[in-house]
Amino acid sequence: MDPRNIEDIYPLSPMQQGMLFHSLYAPETGVYFEQSSWTLRGPLDVPAFERAWQQVMDRHPVLRTAFLWEGLEEPLQVVYRRVDLPLEKLDWRGLPEAEQAERLAAFLQADRERGFNLAEPPLIRLTLIRTAEEAYQFVWSHHHSLMDGWSQPILVREVFTLYEALRRGQIISLPPARPYRDYIAWLQAQDRAKAEAFWREMLAGFTAPTPLTVDVPPARSRPAEGQDDYAMQRILLPAETRAALDALARKHQLTLNTLVQGAWALLLSRYSGEDDVVFGATVSGR
Template structure:
């Protein structure tokens, strides 16, 4: 175990809390360790900001939120443990960068931003070193900025993002006015894990065995594939991308909100429909 991990487990003064992982988190940690260079669970958001932004105040707003939300100060420890645990640190330094690209043309900025995002995706997070997030503020014009937020999916899901951003905006507004941010208390992820541990796992297993009765294997895709094309070993997958227009993105977000879904759940549903079309089967596993 590294120096930081030893401090984590041996020096309780550094820790605010320690509790188990949820089943979803356990799966993410396994895949992160099994395929450390895959970057599957590194998420990125890019926000375009317009107006007389004060970068130092925005930075301090993020620092305040980092101190306010325990989940953002969480590390994950597994070595020397019977089962992995998540450790909430009392303090964590905010990884913050600022860049000035005002001398670039619009095309140069797009290309440069693309390279920067790709480079950030290639920098994996050390699960032992909180916070598992990075921020970069890029000034592209005097009153135009791009805020890049990279974070590990272990910390946040789609619903959580909006809550974090609400706290950041409220903190920025308070600091801009010379006040101290007063933020609402968010329900701890520990509470959710505790709720999971109280559930009847035997009843859940009975339900899923009944639901999946009759399925002997995954859904066949019905497309030609070479015999050796099946995934094997770490990071045995490919990637494809397609940019959506701003209008299409806004439409998806609006539809998801109306139906109380995350955009990710909406995309997963569309993926299921596509697999059903390929396989010719109504049920997809």
């Protein structure tokens, strides 16, 4: 590490600390390794595309961040002044479509297995695979500690805004981006003791989430210890039902997510017989 290339050092957010812990504890699982694969069709100015990604990395300190933990009481994130974001380029134009599909599947698997060294930036990888004269497969991999789901479309929008300008030979100035350090500073300024006291009072009497007691499987059919005990089910609602839910949410100035969580809370209350219920939900944020 060259000290002259260090721009900033500051603590991790609680969410980042958890992600770092799980990534180091079980690196073989690939937990928090994010990978997207897109098909790009049409003429592509590859140098402009590469420069656009580099400019976005130069613009956002969190994208130039790595993590240090060895020999430290608490882990730290280190922002580097300059980090080159290489774009690996592959050319598969001469391969049959079926072989391209097989190679892509193998590439994506190898990329996931490769993972990231969290102490070395960048924690982002880009690969551009040319599959036809005007067709590319673009693979974007990154560690989830750098950004949440809400951040990704903002980042992509900036990339393509800069790409269009570069392709036309124009110079544009994007609005200033607030650095991630500001959020860390805000977190550190919070009264943690007051927040802990609030939640201890709010959750007094609870030792576990409220179970959904309907259709509980018998002991002999439950997963063994250490095995996953969950499942996923997707249900498509009719368009008219969705419209009615949207209207109800707007009427009461709620988000659709809040409405659904309220319905889940009522369901838990009904089947558990409890007036107060507790359940978890995944949220975006770093």
